[in-house]
Amino acid sequence: CKNDSSKCDFFEVCKNSKCIDPCYKIKCGLNEWCQQVNHNFMCSCLPGFIRNSTTNICDIKGCRTNEDCGPAEKCDMYSSECNIDETISSLSSNLFIDLYKNVSHI
Incomplete structure (x- = not known):
């Protein structure tokens, strides 16, 4: 893939000339999970939790x-x-x- 993520699957990213899961080795915060989005990753709140706009922490809904x-x-x-x-x-x-x-x- 040579640093071009468009050559990888939608849920992968190109790193060191290899298509890999962008969530590999990513540690999201408490009550969060890593989600693959458009050749990138995003930490999202688990079901039943919502992001607190003041603390930016996933808190129980x-x-x-x-x-x-x-x-x-x-x-x-x-x-x-x-x-x-x-x-x-x-x-x-x-x-x-x-x-x-x-x-x-x-």
Whole structure:
């Protein structure tokens, strides 16, 4: 291939006159994998992870703890999704109904 990657397969790169996997010996970060793209490589987040724009690190998509969710939500540890906390939701509804009943009598 003589330094011309176009002579290699789409997922290979020309290095030292040989077509090789561009991910060979590449170490991506935590929760990342090496992906061959157009005669080059790219480190991408594993499924279930998303790149944090501030830290540039692949972080779990969604929540890890209840603190990551809204005030009436809790974190589902299996799906890493914030879901409405039925306990808080029903308490809030009952409080609103009680408040409405009291205000309507004024």
